[in-house]
Amino acid sequence: MTHARTIRMPIRHSVARTFAALARGLVPVAPIIAIVMAAAATGRPAAAQSASRPDPRTLCAAAIARAERDYDLPPHLLGAIAKVESGRFDAATRETFAWPWTVTARGKGRFLPTRAAAMAEIARLQARGVRNIDVGCMQINLAYHGDAFADAAQALAPVRNAAYAARFLRRLRAQWGSWTRAMGNYHSDTPRLSGPYRAKVTRIWFAERRRAARARRQSAAGS
Numbered sequence: 001m002t003h004a005r006t007i008r009m010p011i012r013h014s015v016a017r018t019f020a021a022l023a024r025g026l027v028p029v030a031p032i033i034a035i036v037m038a039a040a041a042t043g044r045p046a047a048a049q050s051a052s053r054p055d056p057r058t059l060c061a062a063a064i065a066r067a068e069r070d071y072d073l074p075p076h077l078l079g080a081i082a083k084v085e086s087g088r089f090d091a092a093t094r095e096t097f098a099w100p101w102t103v104t105a106r107g108k109g110r111f112l113p114t115r116a117a118a119m120a121e122i123a124r125l126q127a128r129g130v131r132n133i134d135v136g137c138m139q140i141n142l143a144y145h146g147d148a149f150a151d152a153a154q155a156l157a158p159v160r161n162a163a164y165a166a167r168f169l170r171r172l173r174a175q176w177g178s179w180t181r182a183m184g185n186y187h188s189d190t191p192r193l194s195g196p197y198r199a200k201v202t203r204i205w206f207a208e209r210r211r212a213a214r215a216r217r218q219s220a221a222g223s
Helices: 011-024 029-052 056-070 077-086 115-127 142-148 152-156 158-176 179-185 191-222
Strands: 087-090 095-098 102-105 108-111 133-135
Touching: 056 077, 056 095, 056 158, 077 087, 077 095, 077 158, 077 179, 077 191, 102 115, 115 133, 115 152, 133 142, 133 152, 142 152, 142 158, 152 158, 158 179, 179 191
Parallel strands: none
Antiparallel strands: 087 095, 102 108, 102 133
8 A cells, every 4th residue: 555655844944944935925823823833822821820829838828917907917927836836947048937737646746748638638537537637837736626617627727726726716715805815725725735835826926026117117218
């Protein structure tokens, strides 16, 4: 059987001939434009998705700032608690930030790389019968507070996680009469546990307030 012979032209020659044909009017312009636009459109979503994907290091901070405003908490208090609960140190920036995909059980905390990995870890622990699990920015305990959420995924979500923590902190303040007592009892109402925890949160809280004041002064000086 005889096969038609196919000649494979080098790409640069093919492109050159195509543009030459366009210049002479031998090739319709509209289909070429349509192909180019389709190719460009195909490449956009992945790039846009990559560019718009939020940095996990900012998720807790944004959710906590919103919760502090929505529930009228003292500025930076919830953020200080979060850094104690799920704080992760970044050696490159020498900063500690709350990590949204933190899961703690049996005294061991893990900073999971993604939401999916955190959910898989929660499922793995629950399959083994573990119920006392702390999740998310504010380390909400699923055994004691899980009923406040539809499921573990909702408890892990930074905005819902921080909002629940803010409501819980307000209830503690109403119960114990001060934010100082409330911040310690967020961790435990046992004095030997709440005392050291309160001291740690207070130290971070004051540091955050000083940093915010310094930033305001610098902003005012530059304006």
